[in-house]
Amino acid sequence: MPTPPKDPPKAAQDILGLLRAARTVCVVGHIRPDGDCIGSQLGLALALEGCGKDVTVWNQDPVPPKLKFLDPDRRVRRPSAGHRFDVVIATDCAALDRLGDAARHIGDRGAFVNIDHHASNTRYADINWVSPREPSTGELVFDLCNWAGWKITRPMADCLFTAISTDTGSFQYPSTTPDTLHTAADLVERGAGLGRICEEVYQSFPLTRVKLLRHVYSTFRLTHGDRTAYFWLRQRDYSRAGAATDESEGLIDHIRAIDGVEVALVFEEMSDGVTRVSWRSKNPAVDVSALAKALGGGGHRAAAGARVQGTPLGVQRRVLSAVRKSLDAAR
Ligand SMILES: [Mn+2]
Known part of the structure; x- marks a missing residue:
């Protein structure tokens, strides 16, 4: 059963307005990226590519080996100089310095957006959608996709499920809500490969x-x-x-x-x-x-x-x- 619709908060409405008009978008994440960071970055990037945007995905640090299966086309790149973006979006990133190198290369932009769930978020962007009640940034990206009417494809479902699963300790932390479980169920219905994800993320330690x-x-x-x-x-x-x-x-x-x-x-x-x-x-x-x-x-x-x-x-x-x-x- 799909998650009952929530109304987008003002910040999310503003973000959707910006993205509708944008052609080039850069999605940045935090140093030492975890499953929520990489899953949210790639889930959002795939969604934006799906509606024709020119998308760049940057992280100072490489995708951890256990998360590489989420990025078969190696979209996540090291930040580099000389780029201009209509919109830059940071996901799962509580403070500007957590962007590492990427922070130096996103200065030339139309707007800066911050999508995060850390209570300690310093609200460093032009539009800050910070929702500490959510156990993961992946759920915010999921909501954004639904409000926008973007189709959640199977690869996106893998990314967002991984984001939610890792930040909830496989749905064990008390931050996990009924909404979290509805969202996860919805993602599995859309093709998220529960077995593959758990095998890659939790059962493949070097x-x-x-x-x-x-x-x-x-x-x-x-x-x-x-x-x-x-x-x-x-x-x-x-x-x-x-x-x-x-x-x-x-x-x-x-x-x-x-x-x-x-x-x-x-x-x-x-x-x-x-x-x-x-x-x-x-x-x-x-x-x-x-x-x-x-x-x-x-x-x-x-x-x-x-x-x-x-x-x-x-x-x-x-x-x-x-x-x-x-x-x-x-x-
Ligand atoms: Mn997170």
């Missing part, structure tokens, strides 16, 4: 990632009366596993899943002396996006991240003490 996981299981620590779990990923852990840095995505879920753990954390040593911190919260009273925001990052109540300057131990102390305060306040 051995190098499993070696990283072995590191996680053998080194994770519990603290705060076992309510907090965390681990470190240092440069040498990646080289020992032979893994690329983007293979750390999702490792945090393995410690998040421990019974009794309310907050899970990953500390990642970046090459530039910065520590990348990721938070997950299973306690609705612990808003990790607030903790991330205090350190210059952002995200959602249950999943957030920040890049923090300082010595590794110093960063760990600051972060864990803020988590402890938040857990104490949530009692």
Whole structure:
């Protein structure tokens, strides 16, 4: 059964007006793209190509191997200089700096549009359609297609289903709503290959990632009366596993899943002396996006991240003490 129609908010109406008049459109996404980012970028790009637009899809970082099946024609390219676009659309991107290199090459444009679901979104564009109630940007793109009357083809359905599935933890996170499930069902009816998608995204880990996981299981620590779990990923852990840095995505879920753990954390040593911190919260009273925001990052109540300057131990102390305060306040 199709999702009952909602009315487009003003921002979505404005976006549709802009797109109707546009000839050239660039769809940009965030650095270290995840399934929601790539799925939303490609789903929207295919929709726009379907109605005759000249579409460019840019991401500073490559499509992760497990998502390559969504982009057989290699539409996602590295940003480059010397382009002019009628409309530039950022999908799933909470802040301008998250666009990385792409931000430098989208200056020559008619209008800039921001379609996102992060509560921390800084509303950096000319038109900002930010809907934090949605568990994924993919659902916003789905709604946009329906309001526009664009046909959702099978490849688009694959992209949008992947976007929704990955950002809801396969429909497990509490952010998942009845609408999310209706939308997912609608996409499967339109041909989204549920089996193929799950096989590619969840059942095809490279051995190098499993070696990283072995590191996680053998080194994770519990603290705060076992309510907090965390681990470190240092440069040498990646080289020992032979893994690329983007293979750390999702490792945090393995410690998040421990019974009794309310907050899970990953500390990642970046090459530039910065520590990348990721938070997950299973306690609705612990808003990790607030903790991330205090350190210059952002995200959602249950999943957030920040890049923090300082010595590794110093960063760990600051972060864990803020988590402890938040857990104490949530009692
Ligand atoms: Mn997302």
